[in-house]
Amino acid sequence: GAVVSQHPSRVICKSGTSVKIECRSLDFQATTMFWYRQFPKQSLMLMATSNEGSKATYEQGVEKDKFLINHASLTLSTLTVTSAHPEDSSFYICSARDLAGKRYNEQFFGPGTRLTVL
């Protein structure tokens, strides 16, 4: 149980285009999902907390107009990187919490999306 998927696993795009990444909880409902970004040899940096049915909460320094988050259902959150540039190239990982389950403290991670902007 508590499986999280992400799509796509890899994406290469041209500078200036927008890219959408999907994060799905497959066997539980996730009222809260988290989006992280990880640069090579660095830690996971929390970008934002995605709340179903309401606006996302962004961490300091993260541009909300550049990284659009939509959490329209209890099983799906999307992250759209708008007008992507090479410096946005990174590994993006989502996670979700199953607050109704026994393992409510844990966060369950998606497999990640490798974004390369040319």
Add this chain to the structure above:
Amino acid sequence: GENVEQHPSTLSVQEGDSAVIKCTYSDSASNYFPWYKQELGKRPQLIIDIRSNVGEKKDQRIAVTLNKTAKHFSLHITETQPEDSAVYFCAPGNTGNQFYFGTGTSLTVIP
């Protein structure tokens, strides 16, 4: 967000020896203390966690100890094996809130 640091940042041990990684945090409200193992290009995997009502937890070769007063907790790996080589992260949190990852520790186990 919470300030989370790990020490050391890199660690090399001989196979069979023990490895200890320490995580210090700033938020006294934290009540959940997990450790993750991440292999290159993969998602973090939870390897052990502890809640604030206990001081130590062990699972075979892996243990976690917590000092809530001093705001730090440690990962202990005994009888290390080459497959333990990876990057390890702590991510203390508060139930219902966000988790902030530590700076990471790269562990190399030398055969």
